[in-house]
Amino acid sequence: xxxxxxxxxxxDPRMVSLGLSGVFAASLTPLDGxxxxxxxxxxxxxxxxxxxxxxxxxxxxxxxxxxSLPVDARLAVIEATSAALPPERLxxxxxxxxxxxxxxxxxxxxxxxxxxxLVLPPFYYKPLxxxxxxxxxxxxxxxxxxxxxxxxxxxxxxxxxxxxxxxLVARLLDRYDAVIAGMKDSSGQxxxxxxxxxxxxxxxxxxxxxxxxxxxxxxxxxxxxxATANLTSAWCQTVFTAWRAxxxxxxxxxxxxxxxxxxxxxxxxxxxALKGIMARLTGRPGWxxxxxPFAPAEPADTAALVRSLNALGFVAPAARAA
Amino acid sequence: xxxxxxxxxxxDPRMVSLGLSGVFAASLTPLDGxxxxxxxxxxxxxxxxxxxxxxxxxxxxxxxxxxSLPVDARLAVIEATSAALPPERLxxxxxxxxxxxxxxxxxxxxxxxxxxxLVLPPFYYKPLxxxxxxxxxxxxxxxxxxxxxxxxxxxxxxxxxxxxxxxLVARLLDRYDAVIAGMKDSSGQxxxxxxxxxxxxxxxxxxxxxxxxxxxxxxxxxxxxxATANLTSAWCQTVFTAWRAxxxxxxxxxxxxxxxxxxxxxxxxxxxALKGIMARLTGRPGWxxxxxPFAPAEPADTAALVRSLNALGFVAPAARAA
Numbered sequence: 001x002x003x004x005x006x007x008x009x010x011x012d013p014r015m016v017s018l019g020l021s022g023v024f025a026a027s028l029t030p031l032d033g034x035x036x037x038x039x040x041x042x043x044x045x046x047x048x049x050x051x052x053x054x055x056x057x058x059x060x061x062x063x064x065x066x067x068s069l070p071v072d073a074r075l076a077v078i079e080a081t082s083a084a085l086p087p088e089r090l091x092x093x094x095x096x097x098x099x100x101x102x103x104x105x106x107x108x109x110x111x112x113x114x115x116x117x118l119v120l121p122p123f124y125y126k127p128l129x130x131x132x133x134x135x136x137x138x139x140x141x142x143x144x145x146x147x148x149x150x151x152x153x154x155x156x157x158x159x160x161x162x163x164x165x166x167x168l169v170a171r172l173l174d175r176y177d178a179v180i181a182g183m184k185d186s187s188g189q190x191x192x193x194x195x196x197x198x199x200x201x202x203x204x205x206x207x208x209x210x211x212x213x214x215x216x217x218x219x220x221x222x223x224x225x226x227a228t229a230n231l232t233s234a235w236c237q238t239v240f241t242a243w244r245a246x247x248x249x250x251x252x253x254x255x256x257x258x259x260x261x262x263x264x265x266x267x268x269x270x271x272x273a274l275k276g277i278m279a280r281l282t283g284r285p286g287w288x289x290x291x292x293p294f295a296p297a298e299p300a301d302t303a304a305l306v307r308s309l310n311a312l313g314f315v316a317p318a319a320r321a322a
Numbered sequence: 323x324x325x326x327x328x329x330x331x332x333x334d335p336r337m338v339s340l341g342l343s344g345v346f347a348a349s350l351t352p353l354d355g356x357x358x359x360x361x362x363x364x365x366x367x368x369x370x371x372x373x374x375x376x377x378x379x380x381x382x383x384x385x386x387x388x389x390s391l392p393v394d395a396r397l398a399v400i401e402a403t404s405a406a407l408p409p410e411r412l413x414x415x416x417x418x419x420x421x422x423x424x425x426x427x428x429x430x431x432x433x434x435x436x437x438x439x440l441v442l443p444p445f446y447y448k449p450l451x452x453x454x455x456x457x458x459x460x461x462x463x464x465x466x467x468x469x470x471x472x473x474x475x476x477x478x479x480x481x482x483x484x485x486x487x488x489x490l491v492a493r494l495l496d497r498y499d500a501v502i503a504g505m506k507d508s509s510g511q512x513x514x515x516x517x518x519x520x521x522x523x524x525x526x527x528x529x530x531x532x533x534x535x536x537x538x539x540x541x542x543x544x545x546x547x548x549a550t551a552n553l554t555s556a557w558c559q560t561v562f563t564a565w566r567a568x569x570x571x572x573x574x575x576x577x578x579x580x581x582x583x584x585x586x587x588x589x590x591x592x593x594x595a596l597k598g599i600m601a602r603l604t605g606r607p608g609w610x611x612x613x614x615p616f617a618p619a620e621p622a623d624t625a626a627l628v629r630s631l632n633a634l635g636f637v638a639p640a641a642r643a644a
Contacts, residue, residue: 035421035422036422062446062447067419067420067446067447068419068420068421068444068446068447069420069422070393070418070420070421070422070423070426071392071393071420071423072422073422096392097389097390098389098390098391098392098393099357099390099392099613099614100357100358100391100392100394100395101392101393104392121615122390122614122615123445123446124384124389124390124445124481125384125389125390125481125615125616126480126481128615129615131617132614132615132616132617133615135614135615135616135617136614136615139614158448159446159447159448291421292421292444292454292457292458292461293443293444293447293450293451293454293455293457293458294447294454294457295453295454295457
C-alpha cells in the first residue's frame with residue numbers, strides 16, 4: 001500500500017460532482033446457500049428499488065452487512081453492481097478499519113465508474129480522536145489519488161464509537177475540497193444532523209432514516225439513505241417529490257404517514273426483519289439468510305410485523321421480480 | 323464460504339492440547355515505508371522476545387494492529403511467523419467482523435501448524451448478544467472443521483462492546499469441548515477475570531496485562547499476554563519462574579516491582595509509545611511507524627517515558643538484533 005505525499009489537485013474540483021439527492025435505500029445484500037452474496041438477486045433487488053421510488057442505492061452499508069462480508073466478496077459486489085446498475089446512482093460502502101482494505105475497495109468502486117464512496121471511520125480502536133480520523137481519511141484519499149472520488153462520511157457513533165465533529169469536517173474540506181462530498185448521518189440525533197447541515201451547505205447530507213426526510217430537506221439536506229427504504233421507497237418518494245414541487249402541505253402529509261411505518265420497522269432487529277419480508281414478497285425463502293451475528297427472522301415474527309405495517313395502511317410494492 | 327452442519331468429532335479431544343502458559347508478549351507489528359508489515363523485522367523481534375523472557379507470542383492482536391491491516395497482509399504475517407518461529411509457542415489473532423475472513427485467517431494459521439487462534443467476537447454491530455456471538459463462533463469452528471484448532475476467546479469489551487459471559491463460555495465448551503482452549507481477558511476488570519478463571523479451571527485464561535500476572539496465576543490462570551511485555555518480558559518471567567518454583571515471596575516481590583512499570587507505560591497511547599521505544603532500542607527509526615488512526619510517538623514523549631521507566635529501575639533488554 002503506497003501512502004504518498006501526493007498533493008491533492010485543486011483545479012476544477014467539481015468536475016464530476018453529480019449531486020446525489022433524494023431517496024436512497026441502503027440495500028440489503030441477499031446471500032446464497034453458502035452465505036456468499038447472491039449477485040443475481042442483488043441486481044434484481046437494486047433494479048426493483050430504482051423502479052419503485054429510489055433515486056439511488058446505498059450498496060454495502062451497514063444494512064448490506066458489509067462489515068460481515070469478506071473483502072473478496074465486497075469486491076465482487078462492487079464489480080457486479082457498478083457494471084449492471086447505473087453507477088452514478090450508487091453510493092458504495094468502501095470503509096474498513098484496515099486502511100489497506102479501504103483503499104482497495106475504494107479503488108474498485110472508481111474502477112467501476114462509481115465515484116461516490118461511503119466511508120466509516122476506522123472503527124476498532126477506541127476512543128477515536130478527530131486527529132486519528134483525519135489521518136485515516138487523509139491516508140485513504142491520498143493513496144486512492146483519483147480526482148473523481150466523491151467521499152461521503154459515514155456517521156454512525158452507536159457502532160463506531162465516534163461522532164464526526166464540525167471541526168474535523170472543516171479540516172477535511174479545507175484539504176480535500178469537493179472530494180469531501182457529503183455525509184450519511186445514522187446517529188438518529190436530529191440536532192446534530194441539523195447543525196451539520198446548516199454548517200456545511202455545500203455538503204450533501206443524508207439522514208440515515210426516512211423519519212428525518214422532510215426535516216432535513218427543509219434544512220437544505222440532500223435526502224435520506226435508509227435501511228427501511230428497502231420497503232418504503234415509494235412512500236419516501238412521495239415526500240421527496242412533493243417537496244421538490246414546492247407542495248409543502250402534501251410533503252408534510254406524506255411524511256406524517258411515513259414516520260409511523262419507519263418506527264414500526266425499527267422496533268425490531270431491522271436486517272433480519274427486512275430480509276424476512278423480502279422472502280415473503282418474493283416467495284424466495286433464501287432471501288431470509290443473514291450473516292452472524294444475526295439470525296434469520298422467525299416467520300411468525302415477520303408475519304406479525306407485516307400485520308402491524310398493514311394496520312398502518314402500508315403495503316410494500318409487488319416484488320415478483322426481486 | 324461453506325457453513326456446514328458438520329458435527330464436531332468428540333473422540334480424542336485433547337490430542338493436540340499444548341497447554342500454553344506463562345509470559346506472552348502481544349507482539350508489535352513493525353511496518354515498512356509503505357506501511358506494510360516488515361516481516362524480517364517482525365521475525366527478529368519475535369526471536370528477541372522469545373530470548374528475553376517470553377514463553378510465547380501473541381501475533382496479530384490488538385497491539386499488533388491486526389484490525390488495521392488488510393487481510394492479505396495478515397495472511398502474509400501468519401505464513402511468515404508460523405514458518406520461522408516455533409508455531410507451538412504462537413497464539414495468532416484470526417478474528418474479523420467478517421466471518422469469511424476469520425475462517426480464511428484461521429485456516430492459514432492451522433496450515434502453518436499454529437493451532438492456537440485468538441478470536442474476537444464480531445465487533446461491528448452493537449449491541450451484541452450471547453446468541454449472536456455463539457452463532458459467529460459456531461459458524462467459524464464448523465467451517466474451519468479442524469480438530470487441531472485451539473481457540474482462545476478474546477475478551478476486550480472496551481473495543482468490541484461485548485463482554486463474554488460465563489453462560490456463553492459454557493455453551494461453547496458444551497458443543498466444542500477442547501477446541502475452546504482459553505481466553506485472553508483485556509477488560510482490565512480483575513473481578514471478572516478472576517471469576518471466569520474459577521468457573522472454568524480447564525480453560526487457559528490469560529490476563530491482558532502483567533499487572534494481573536501473579537494474581538491470575540494464584541487463581542489457577544495461565545499467565546499474561548500483554549502489549550507492554552514487548553519490553554517487560556524479562557521482568558514478567560521473573561514473576562512466573564518464581565511462582566512456578568513455589569517461591570511466593572520472590573514472586574510477590576517481582577510483581578511489586580513490575581506493576582508500576584506497566585502502569586507507567588499504560589498512561590500513554592501504548593502502541594505508538596512501544597514502537598517509539600523499539601526505534602530507540604534498535605537504532606531503527608522505521609520501527610516507530612504505525613497505521614492510522616494512530617500517529618507515531620513524538621521522540622520527546624518517548625524520551626520522557628524512558629526516563630520515567632528508568633526512574634523505576636527498569637531498563638529494557640539490549641535489542642541490537644531486533
